[in-house]
Amino acid sequence: MSSGIDRNGTEPRRRGRRRSGADTRAALLAAAREVFIEQGYTGATVRAIAGRAGVDPAMVNHWFGGKEGLFAAAVSIPVNPAEVIPQLLQGDPEQLAERMVRRFLSVWDEAGGGEFVALVRSLAVHDEAVAMLKEFVTTLLFGRLTEALGMDQPELRAALCGSQIVGLGMARYVVRLEPLASADHDTVVAAVAPNLQRYLTGDLGTPP
Amino acid sequence: MSSGIDRNGTEPRRRGRRRSGADTRAALLAAAREVFIEQGYTGATVRAIAGRAGVDPAMVNHWFGGKEGLFAAAVSIPVNPAEVIPQLLQGDPEQLAERMVRRFLSVWDEAGGGEFVALVRSLAVHDEAVAMLKEFVTTLLFGRLTEALGMDQPELRAALCGSQIVGLGMARYVVRLEPLASADHDTVVAAVAPNLQRYLTGDLGTPP
Numbered sequence: 001m002s003s004g005i006d007r008n009g010t011e012p013r014r015r016g017r018r019r020s021g022a023d024t025r026a027a028l029l030a031a032a033r034e035v036f037i038e039q040g041y042t043g044a045t046v047r048a049i050a051g052r053a054g055v056d057p058a059m060v061n062h063w064f065g066g067k068e069g070l071f072a073a074a075v076s077i078p079v080n081p082a083e084v085i086p087q088l089l090q091g092d093p094e095q096l097a098e099r100m101v102r103r104f105l106s107v108w109d110e111a112g113g114g115e116f117v118a119l120v121r122s123l124a125v126h127d128e129a130v131a132m133l134k135e136f137v138t139t140l141l142f143g144r145l146t147e148a149l150g151m152d153q154p155e156l157r158a159a160l161c162g163s164q165i166v167g168l169g170m171a172r173y174v175v176r177l178e179p180l181a182s183a184d185h186d187t188v189v190a191a192v193a194p195n196l197q198r199y200l201t202g203d204l205g206t207p208p
Numbered sequence: 209m210s211s212g213i214d215r216n217g218t219e220p221r222r223r224g225r226r227r228s229g230a231d232t233r234a235a236l237l238a239a240a241r242e243v244f245i246e247q248g249y250t251g252a253t254v255r256a257i258a259g260r261a262g263v264d265p266a267m268v269n270h271w272f273g274g275k276e277g278l279f280a281a282a283v284s285i286p287v288n289p290a291e292v293i294p295q296l297l298q299g300d301p302e303q304l305a306e307r308m309v310r311r312f313l314s315v316w317d318e319a320g321g322g323e324f325v326a327l328v329r330s331l332a333v334h335d336e337a338v339a340m341l342k343e344f345v346t347t348l349l350f351g352r353l354t355e356a357l358g359m360d361q362p363e364l365r366a367a368l369c370g371s372q373i374v375g376l377g378m379a380r381y382v383v384r385l386e387p388l389a390s391a392d393h394d395t396v397v398a399a400v401a402p403n404l405q406r407y408l409t410g411d412l413g414t415p416p
Contacts, residue, residue, distance in 0.1 A: 123332070163372070171371035190412065
């Protein structure tokens with residue numbers, strides 16, 4: 001095959017052909033999208049993804065800092081849960097929502113929200129993107145935060161947080177509802193964080 | 209022209225050609241999408257839309273109950289603000305959010321949320337759909353509700369409501385975050401309505 005990768009995904013090193021770094025990274029992303037969709041986040045292994053890409057498993061650490069970073073990159077979310085979660089959990093749990101909203105705005109405001117728009121576009125077109133975002137929200141990001149809080153109903157809380165955060169992105173970046181779309185971060189935090197905090201640690205009004 | 213409609217949108221009645229009802233409705237929807245995008249909701253007139261479609265302006269009332277219903281149909285939202293707003297405003301303003309969430313779920317749960325998914329798909333593909341949804345949310349639906357409440361910052365409140373309601377639809381119908389996606393209406397209302405109510409009538413934490 002012209003790419004130099006056989007069907008089992010092992011690199012034919014005997015040819016001594018060297019890939020560029022960009023090629024390696026792109027091959028890992030393409031393989032990750034396939035293997036994460038086939039196996040889910042938990043089932044997919046770094047070894048299987050590297051094998052599919054025809055590169056050494058160490059390249060996953062080198063390019064993405066590990067499996068979580070590779071997943072975030074594959075789903076086009078510029079957030080690595082392995083870095084972000086410990087930072088968010090540090091400090092008063094009653095101010096966790098404020099830290100989340102600030103982080104959300106600082107990540108996605110870059111490039112005028114273009115990456116968020118691209119994410120929604122991919123959701124609308126590819127069912128696989130939906131499955132991967134679902135996995136990201138429930139297993140990797142909000143699910144882990146609500147688990148760490150030790151509250152009742154962590155899954156419902158995670159889904160509710162997802163609804164508010166995704167909705168904030170839709171309103172600010174996709175539909176551009178003013179004055180929310182242009183509001184400064186302090187205004188958005190003051191308005192949205194108390195609601196998000198209720199989803200994290202408040203009374204949801206339902207029997208657990 | 210083969211359609212029998214001249215460029216100015218007046219129907220050449222002298223030919224005595226009759227359209228079917230479905231043709232008339234489809235022609236009005238197509239014309240409405242063009243005229244609303246060109247002129248905005250306020251600027252577009254029933255007369256201009258009917259003229260573009262080549263039908264009698266009375267057909268707008270006949271098929272859509274008026275300009276608002278035509279707009280809702282054009283933007284593929286199964287809600288006519290002219291009907292819904294008076295119903296929502298009736299009763300205790302402190303329970304307005306509960307009525308909104310119940311109405312939202314009863315409208316969009318039909319067909320498994322398929323219409324909501326179609327709406328998001330159209331947002332991702334057509335910039336005009338974004339402009340029309342923006343107009344719907346700000347001018348016609350949430351904006352009018354928050355104006356009617358007489359609170360400070362009605363536009364910010366409307367945009368915040370939009371963020372939570374659109375986010376609820378994304379979580380329940382598009383990404384299908386469980387257990388929110390399958391939760392019964394009472395559970396969703398208990399969890400979400402207090403947050404929406406804060407956006408409507410609560411303290412937003414910002415100077416007005």
